[in-house]
Amino acid sequence: MATFLVILHGLLAVVLLGGITHQAMSIALPSRNKSGIFRSFRAVSGTVYTNANIALFLAVTILGSIIYPTYRIAVRTYLENARLYGATGSFELKEQFVAVGLGMLPLYWLLWRRPPEDGGKPARIAVTLILCFIVWYGFLVGHVLNNIRGLFGL
């Protein structure tokens, strides 16, 4: 069951990664020209991603919190015994960043709901970029830890 949930957690994280990165690029480096893949990537309407990103962030966090006890008992103990303190610390940071991200979700929703001309554009850019960073960091750390024995030949 835990393996199924980890895979589902990872798959939903990939979808979230795509959605939040598209949105972050569309607001931080906007483009009106859709010629070429990079410009097309940035030329999307960021607003349409908001609700999906929030739902995915919550779903990925809930799934993560369900499988967290398995990590705490089996994986973290292994990491500590193997003296992989950097790996343990990376996960500790991941859980704190995700928690901070959860608290930002209502503001993120609000900032994307209102017109950017009303003075909230810098905050919209900042909140989206911070959430994008949290999602990327969480994804990379989770992915590396999930495969740590294979990646480092342990």
Next chain:
Amino acid sequence: MNMEKVFPIFAAAFAVIYILAVEFNWALFTYHPKIGEWGWLAQPARTGPPMYWYGWLATSLLGASSLSLIACPLVGRRPAQYWLGWLVPLVVMLTFCYLFRDFFLR
């Protein structure tokens, strides 16, 4: 309730209360994963390691919601302070990096 003014305060309060909850272990409840038991507030380890993360989240949610409701009438006609909602969480994230530096410096 004016969401424009309250949500930035909520984001900032959540981040600050969360880091305080982690640092001083103000967990509203504790989970003991090895025996599958829950307990109120921060409890010491029973069999296996205790988990406080859920409790820290609950503390932060409760604290930030209360603070936002209290702040609601106080902000009055002042314009929405959106910067609070991203700058404070960003500083909290950087503070976490500093607090957890020992993991990476061993």
